[in-house]
Amino acid sequence: MASQDRNQSLALELLEELQREPYRFDFYQAIRLFECVYRDKGRLGYSLTPGKDAIRLGQLPSLQFAPATIAACSANNAENINAVLKVYFFGVFGPNGPLPLHLTEYARNRIHTAKDDTFAEFMDIFHHRLLSLFYRAWADKEPTVQFDRTENDRFRFFIGSFAGLAERSQQQRDEISDFTKLSFAAHLGSQTRHANGLITMLNAYFQIPIKIQEFIGEWLEIPLDSLCYLNSDKNTGQLGLTATIGTQSWQCMHKFRIVAGPLNLNQFESFLPDGKKITALCSLVKNYMGFEFAWDINLVLKKEAVPTIQLGKYGQLGWTSWLFSQRRHKDACDLFIDMEKYV
Numbered sequence: 001m002a003s004q005d006r007n008q009s010l011a012l013e014l015l016e017e018l019q020r021e022p023y024r025f026d027f028y029q030a031i032r033l034f035e036c037v038y039r040d041k042g043r044l045g046y047s048l049t050p051g052k053d054a055i056r057l058g059q060l061p062s063l064q065f066a067p068a069t070i071a072a073c074s075a076n077n078a079e080n081i082n083a084v085l086k087v088y089f090f091g092v093f094g095p096n097g098p099l100p101l102h103l104t105e106y107a108r109n110r111i112h113t114a115k116d117d118t119f120a121e122f123m124d125i126f127h128h129r130l131l132s133l134f135y136r137a138w139a140d141k142e143p144t145v146q147f148d149r150t151e152n153d154r155f156r157f158f159i160g161s162f163a164g165l166a167e168r169s170q171q172q173r174d175e176i177s178d179f180t181k182l183s184f185a186a187h188l189g190s191q192t193r194h195a196n197g198l199i200t201m202l203n204a205y206f207q208i209p210i211k212i213q214e215f216i217g218e219w220l221e222i223p224l225d226s227l228c229y230l231n232s233d234k235n236t237g238q239l240g241l242t243a244t245i246g247t248q249s250w251q252c253m254h255k256f257r258i259v260a261g262p263l264n265l266n267q268f269e270s271f272l273p274d275g276k277k278i279t280a281l282c283s284l285v286k287n288y289m290g291f292e293f294a295w296d297i298n299l300v301l302k303k304e305a306v307p308t309i310q311l312g313k314y315g316q317l318g319w320t321s322w323l324f325s326q327r328r329h330k331d332a333c334d335l336f337i338d339m340e341k342y343v
Contacts, residue, residue, distance in 0.1 A: 012037070015083075019075060023068035027087060030070055031055065031135050034083060036148050043152060045136025050128050055083045057131040058124030059091030061107035066094070090134060091127050093120075156182065162189030174283035180205065181287065188288060195256070198288055202258070205284060206277065208267060211259040216296070217252035254294055258285070261300025262331045265320075268301045272319050273342035282339050297339060301332040 014033055018025050025033075031044060038054035047053050060071040066088030075083040091097055093104040107123070110116045139145045143155040150156065160166045160178070163185040171178050181188060183204075187197040195212040202210045228236050228243050236242050260271060270277040285295065306328055307314060315321040322332060 015075060018070075019073050022070040022073045025070055027069040027089070028135065028138055030073070030085060032139070032145055032148065034085075039149065043136070043139075043149065045132040045139075050125075053128075053132065055085050056124075057128045058084065058086050058120070059093050059097075059127045060086040060088060061093040061104050061111065061120050062088060063095065063101065063104055063108070065096075087131065090131060092123055159185045162186075164188065174287070175280040176205075176283045176287060184288075193289055198258075198285070201284060201288060202260075202281075206260075206281070208260055208263060213257040213259060213298075215252040216255040216257045217250055218255060218294075219248040220251050220254075222247055222249055256293060256295050257336075258295060258297045259300065260297060261333070262302040263300060263305075264302060265305045265307060268299055268305070269320065271297065271299055272316070273337060273339075278339070278342070285339075294340070297337050298333065299335045299337065301335075303328040303331045306332050 015037060018030055018033070022030075034055045035041075035044060041047075041054035042052050044053050044055065050056060062071070069087055069089045071086040071088050073083060073085050088094070089096075092099045093107060095101065097104065107120045110119060140154065146153045146155045157166055159182050160171075163181050165171055165178055165181055184201050187201055190197065195214060199210050199212055202208075222244065226236055227247065228245070230237070236244075261268070263271075269275055271281065272278065281297070289295070306322055306324075307320060309315040309321050309323070319335065322328075
């Protein structure tokens with residue numbers, strides 16, 4: 001019952017079964033079912049008046065010890081209330097209730113002999129509120145119940161606060177769904193960004209082998225005001241300390257590489273710059289790593305999946321085209337893509 005795309009016909013069938021055989025249902029299960037069916041109504045226990053609730057609750061006056069939690073259920077009555085649910089287990093009547101037993105007997109006799117339920121209905125004003133709060137105390141601590149109505153999902157807010165998704169302005173910002181980000185809240189909420197965290201997220205989302213190579217070096221352009229000039233600036237011209245030759249500097253502290261594979265051909269093509277998964281990959285990496293580090297991806301194609309070039313039919317130069325005259329004995333691992341240039 002925790003799915004957002006709940007089958008409405010199945011829910012209605014369960015309601016009919018609840019009316020026929022109420023003893024087969026638990027109290028919490030029945031209330032949760034009504035809240036799922038009548039989504040236009042407020043959550044039970046939060047409304048200001050009973051008329052705004054999806055169901056009216058009460059207790060059936062009885063002297064017997066309760067054989068089940070639910071006594072009866074009737075829907076679509078004359079008062080235009082969605083449903084009326086009577087319970088045994090919780091209320092002022094019965095052998096376990098606070099009222100003297102003769103009042104329970106009086107209420108029961110008035111219903112069965114005089115067809116007068118005034119006293120019982122009056123007490124149900126209090127029963128409805130007590131049972132509503134009783135149910136709400138249970139439902140508010142259950143993540144699955146909160147997920148039934150995502151617009152008021154308290155646990156989504158709690159977990160989203162760790163992952164940076166608490167406010168609406170922070171939600172639905174990229175290709176990765178918010179529910180996926182919530183499942184990665186332990187990693188997104190961590191103050192330390194590490195390779196194992198990124199590997200775990202990429203493996204779980206794309207279901208492919210992932211490795212991370214750290215300290216990937218590359219040449220960086222030195223800004224003009226940081227270049228070394230003779231007899232110019234002591235901060236850039238100290239021999240053996242800050243002096244550099246040329247306009248570029250080799251650095252390996254700011255970049256890492258994602259090694260994806262070995263992949264089959266369909267998976268390989270989906271991670272190319274024009275593939276359908278590349279945007280999601282970039283979004284997931286940026287959500288975790290931010291913009292502090294540079295990165296690229298090395299796509300590895302299984303040796304048996306390397307295609308044969310066919311002029312005019314198949315083969316993208318530099319991406320899915322390899323020249324070979326004999327059967328390959330190694331996976332194709334020579335494609336490196338700097339994603340920031342394409343996405």
